[in-house]
């Protein structure tokens with residue numbers, strides 16, 4: 001594939017084979033894993049913002065005496081498919097005109113820890129996600145904020161992105177910083193989740209969406225793609241080796 005290309009990766013269930021937020025609690029505490037689920041669903045008020053509920057549940061984890069190292073170790077053992085690693089490292093090595101962007105509703109500490117574990121800290125040109133930091137006064141307490149702060153006016157997305165981040169607006173902003181959409185000959189997006197639908201609407205015919213089969217993005221494309229004017233080409237994948245097979249042609 002000639003020309004300059006941008007490969008955008010959603011992280012959970014796309015780059016890695018798990019949901020980072022759920023995984024950390026699954027590894028450390030079933031009780032808190034359940035609490036996360038309950039909070040996420042809200043008390044009849046609809047879906048809650050992911051970084052808010054993870055931040056609340058992280059506070060519980062800290063108060064129960066769990067340590068920073070236990071959180072980091074849970075992240076280091078999170079399932080990451082060797083074929084996905086092979087796909088991205090071979091493409092990066094082969095094609096210097098490829099830029100990798102991570103666009104995720106996880107958080108900075110989770111993503112950087114996992115990338116470091118797999119020697120991929122240099123892969124992404126940028127990681128757009130929710131900010132996170134260890135509390136300066138309590139070093140075992142992880143604090144997670146919203147990418148789009150609650151103090152700012154709402155981002156105004158009309159296709160259903162949660163209040164903490166509109167992935168479509170984030171992609172548009174990134175592309176504008178890089179000199180505009182047309183400075184890339186091709187944009188490829190690898191995703192699976194409901195909030196990956198919005199960025200796909202910003203992409204062009206001839207760009208490619210690699211959509212994980214059977215998950216929420218797949219359903220949204222089938223139900224809403226046509227009426228929302230989705231132009232991008234779509235390919236469906238189930239396992240990382242298929243991505244590895246496709247990128248051989250990029």
Ligand SMILES: [Mg+2]
Nearest residue numbers: 010012013193
């Ligand atoms: Mg995902």
Ligand SMILES: [Zn+2]
Nearest residue numbers: 157161166198
């Ligand atoms: Zn949006």
